[in-house]
Amino acid sequence: MTNDAILAKYGELGRDIREILITEDQIRQKVLELGERISQDYADKNPVLVGVLKGVLFLMADLLRVITIPSEVDFLAVASYSAEARQRGMVRLIKDLEIPIDGRHVLFVEDVIDTGLTLGYLLRSLRDRNPASLEVCVLFNKPAHRLIDIPLKYKGFDLPDRFVVGYGLDYNEKYRNLPFIGVLKPDVLKGKT
Numbered sequence: 001m002t003n004d005a006i007l008a009k010y011g012e013l014g015r016d017i018r019e020i021l022i023t024e025d026q027i028r029q030k031v032l033e034l035g036e037r038i039s040q041d042y043a044d045k046n047p048v049l050v051g052v053l054k055g056v057l058f059l060m061a062d063l064l065r066v067i068t069i070p071s072e073v074d075f076l077a078v079a080s081y082s083a084e085a086r087q088r089g090m091v092r093l094i095k096d097l098e099i100p101i102d103g104r105h106v107l108f109v110e111d112v113i114d115t116g117l118t119l120g121y122l123l124r125s126l127r128d129r130n131p132a133s134l135e136v137c138v139l140f141n142k143p144a145h146r147l148i149d150i151p152l153k154y155k156g157f158d159l160p161d162r163f164v165v166g167y168g169l170d171y172n173e174k175y176r177n178l179p180f181i182g183v184l185k186p187d188v189l190k191g192k193t
């Protein structure tokens with residue numbers, strides 16, 4: 001299917017998209033590769049995959065389906081603060097893990113890393129609980145605005161400095177269900193770059 005045909009299939013959502021940056025097939029292939037590596041690296045370790053709601057839902061579900069070893073999953077949720085508040089390290093946990101992670105091999109799964117502030121805070125919080133190991137798997141890495149250096153053991157795509165939607169990523173809670181990564185048209189995207 002051409003990109004135009006894919007966008008047409010999504011009707012009003014598709015009409016808001018200026019460009020598809022990463023296709024559904026490219027995402028599927030990359031998630032498969034990540035799942036294969038994780039399955040090899042964590043064989044016999046029964047890892048706990050941890051994600052932050054809500055953007056990670058799609059990645060987490062797809063990744064779990066291609067991981068071939070026993071593994072567990074749990075989620076955190078954080079309150080959204082302004083960029084200024086987050087820069088001061090303010091991330092408020094509104095849902096904590098249900099699985100105790102002391103002594104466990106934890107893989108933090110993130111859909112997108114931009115400034116790194118959210119992940120930086122959450123990794124510190126998880127490290128305090130003494131996991132046996134703590135690594136990060138990110139599908140979409142946006143290095144342009146990174147404020148904190150975070151080692152990424154598993155990385156999918158480097159993205160340009162543009163606000164993107166789809167595959168879990170939203171704009172005002174919309175567009176999460178698009179199966180690709182796209183850039184919104186300028187008239188839709190007010191105040192974002």
Ligand SMILES: O=P(O)(O)OC[C@H]1O[C@H](OP(=O)(O)OP(=O)(O)O)[C@H](O)[C@@H]1O
Binds near residue numbers: 111115119169170
């Ligand atoms: O590296 P940072 O600049 O901290 O940005 C990354 C965060 O942004 C996204 O969440 P978002 O705030 O969009 O919430 P959502 O997942 O509920 O859409 C993503 O899931 C990360 O948690």
Ligand SMILES: Nc1nc2[nH]cnc2c(=O)[nH]1
Binds near residue numbers: 112142163164165170
């Ligand atoms: N939807 C969305 N959320 C983000 N959080 C950090 N970067 C992005 C982005 O490009 N799109």
